[in-house]
């Protein structure tokens with residue numbers, strides 16, 4: 001059975017990765033699908049997010065990474081996926097996710113939404129939390145894969161005003177000096 005795991009992934013976190021790893025043991029094939037959303041101003045371009053997710057999931061042979069436009073159920077049908085996968089962290093997620101699942105059911109009765117409870121250690125984690133911490137100069141090494149942390153630091157160093165510049169450099173370990181030619185050098189300004 002093919003499952004789609006749709007989302008913004010701006011950027012992918014260890015919480016997303018936990019859902020991907022666990023679902024890759026439940027389904028034959030997982031498609032991590034990044035929405036091209038013209039209504040949002042993301043930190044990373046779709047191409048950068050695809051690269052970050054591909055690098056994070058290269059140890060999982062049944063995981064594919066792709067981008068899509070428009071309705072998730074249409075993309076799922078096009079990819080012959082029967083399951084739409086979403087992670088659940090808390091009751092607050094549940095309300096939004098249930099509404100989304102019901103909406104998607106009105107659009108296609110063939111696609112089932114399956115919720116996976118996020119592992120306890122990631123129950124607080126979101127891409128927004130990661131960006132908030134990085135924006136204020138905190139370390140995100142424990143929240144995202146190492147290459148994504150580097151992209152984030154580089155992004156805020158090069159393109160964004162860090163709100164507390166006195167702590168910014170403390171958050172970036174010296175051994176993580178930024179290599180040239182990484183995807184974030186083509187970063188969009190927010």
Ligand code: PNS
Nearest residue numbers: 006007008009035070071072073100103
């Ligand atoms: O990571 P996110 O931002 O919580 O993901 C939300 C996403 C992309 C799954 C959702 O916004 C979505 O499916 N958007 C595509 C448009 C769509 O299908 N809308 C109908 C369902 S509400």
